[in-house]
Amino acid sequence: MQVTITVNNRSITRDVEARTLLVDFIRGELALTGTHVGCDTSQCGACTVLVDGKSIKSCTMLAVEADGHEVSTIESLEKNGELHPMQAAFRECHGLQCGFCTPGMVMSTVDLLQNNANPSEPEIREWLEGNICRCTGYHNIVKAVQHCASGTKGA
């Protein structure tokens, strides 16, 4: 089946098998390997991307479902050599260790702050329900989100 998906502001038309998952399309077809696969039951969130601006687990969506939509992956966040404020906050607060969950964490929390510019600690933890990190104990991830929120306040 032919699909046309705008990925990171680039319109891409490809033939895909109907069963192709969006994450496999992103990683395999487009070689955007920043989006990761950590599970086979849609629970770890390592594969989180934005579809039309909203965070989605790309292992839970078929590539054909993304036809005609806009997808943003972790590779799109840095602009002109400047980290996105959420990326910068993760670095500042040591919100990552092995880095495997990180792209998903960042994409997910970018979406969180779009919805709630100043989330409380429980709101952040609640939002991250679908993202598993085995390295950080979440402490510094929560701090990174708080840090980013405080920096973007009023901006």
Next chain:
Amino acid sequence: MGSIGQPLKRKEDHRFLTGRGKYTDDIVRPNQAYAYFVRSPYAHAKINGIDKAEAEKADGVVAIFTGADLEGIGGVPCGWQIHNKDGTPMAEPPHPALCTDKALFVGDEVAIVIAETKAQAKAAAQLVMVDYEPLPAVSSIKAAIAEGAPLVHADAANNRCFDWHLGEKDPVDAAFAKADHVVEMDVVNNRLVPNAMEPRSAICEYDPSSDMTTLWTTSQNPHLIRLLLGAFVLQIPEHKLRVIAPDVGGGFGSKIYLYAEETVVTWAARKLARPVKWTAERTESFQADAHGRDQIGHARLALDKDGNFLGLHIKNKANMGAYLSTFAPAVPTYLHGTLFAGVYKTPAIYVEVEAVFTNTAPVDAYRGAGRPEATYQLERLVDKAAAQLGMDKIELRRKNMIPKEAFPYQTPVALQYDTGDFIACLDLGLKSADWDGFEARREEAKKRGKLRGIGISTYLEACGIAPSALVGQLGARAGLYESATIRVHPTGSVTVFTGTHSHGQGHETAFAQIVADHFGVDFEAVDIQHGDTSQTAFGMGTYGSRSLAVGGSAIVKAADKVVAKGKKIAAHLLEASEADIEFEDGKFTVKGTDRSKTFGEVALTAYVPHNYPIEEVEPGLEETAFYDPKNFTYPGGCHICELEVDPETGMIEVCNITVADDVGRVINPMIVEGQIHGGVAQGVGQALYEGCIYDDDGQLLTGSYMNYTMPRAADLPMMTVGNHVTPCTHNPVGAKGVGEVGSIGVTPAVINAVVDALSPLGVKDIEMPATPQRVWAAIRAAQG
């Protein structure tokens, strides 16, 4: 000036944050094929035959191999040999890389299907017809040791792997004979699945023209994989086998071992002369990654009337799973039995451990490896002793602690602690947790209908593994030194090659801090390379919290050699005697003068040796050092957990975790805290959430994130991490190691807190994980 001790931001973060990390599954080789494994659906079955005809005809299939095809290659080896009480060696049954006549656990590798695409490989795998004849299985320690239990391996009678002991029995018997009090308890250390977020993966490529095999794999120790795979299994000489562990998404022990999958992938890639790639699905990780913990035991503590510990007797049983994984026999023995002195001056200790085979996945080291199990047993026992004797649990600990004047301290279980200050850590922990103010918080919670509890654990662990000669005597089939090469470039920037491997620990940053300070160069001028056997001299890798203490010490040693050579060059340039040259803050200076040469000038001279002592000194500035530790290192401290139980539902909310640790000298406090946070999360996971369960037939009931509870963000509180440093006395970094303290120290503190919360109702113990259902049931049972 000086970057050591500064919370410098990590060098590795930029690539991870922008999606440019390179993990094994991200690697694509030209013309690569994909592998999928056919795995046993039975815990124990005879394989009467395998029909692959249908599967071979499926779309895209390149090849299918079974155990019969692998004839002639070695089995997956075990790297540690334990001896029984009677001096005979442990049972060590073979572990064929693919099953031959029997499958021994659910997930055991039966065949590999290689196809053009992953989907095709997976589809064809369904068509491989295996004629299984199910056999009775043993899926737990208790089942394995039951009278008449089915045997996992015909040549391991009673399913016994070994029957080991440590310490002396007679003094312990004497201690119990004169004791005023005896406290005893049964303890279960629940089975865990490590669950690094990156599933295991391997891609191998063979180049027939150079006869070179390259394996990219998710490994914590690529040199060890090269040695085991090359020398012991596939007979590939080291110079023709290159193992690369690129970015690795967490390990926690599970990526130390040589597994069947990368072994078969390597063999197949060579056979087909075509790159072959395999990446585990999470279900496969649950089935076939080495699991952790899984011990049951009985502990008895003898005390005098004042609460002084007189003797300790431990009788444990450990599950090895179906095959012996690389380090498995070391975990319940030398990484475990040696820990039972803990922070206490118990004069007599005797430890007995029986290890058994079961029809379950292999069990090996998982973050902490043997030490969390011992610490949990000991710290639960101490709490129970306090309750039984009616003593304050802090005072009981304090009075039995090894005082700081007693170092070096020889324990009755082999270890000699070099340094520490347990009482200082205890006091720091109590203060930052506001232990004294707890009763008011308990009362306040009560008004809200909640049962609030507080728990403590004071602990020590042995890591920084390990002195090679010593571990050789204890059964290790390898040395445990580390290597480093420092290459100073002509203009003074530096590349360091370390034999350790970073899979989240931030070596690229912390090691660069050490080198930058050592040479007085900018932190940005130092790069750390790791993970490629073709780059680094050798290396034993990263586990046992060894990277900084052992690998960092190798780096310091190599740096010292660079400075020593630099002094010779500087002496020549400055027309002074070598003995008069001092090196400080990046400058070689003639003692007592202002005549000096910078580090960069000396480096340039080494590479442009026009004016050079060429008779005595070779050009170039590159040094390699191997460091073999003199002793283990002994981090430790005090962990405190405060939590609330909802008596109606059994739900637990962890309110706060306080850590007061001594991990020795700290290079980067930000990274150190992060390591503790992560370890604590895994320790809380063991206490409250995680448990790997096989049913009686050996079916894995917790085979995905649907039914294995991983700690999530909402399950954990913010943590308070404090530090009381006593530098390690026997390595040049002064570091003790921080990778595992979190998962070792916190687990008993959490369960002690649960029991404390429930004790007003009469609950005395609870099994891990303390799930709401278990807590609710315990409350109901206690209330009659």
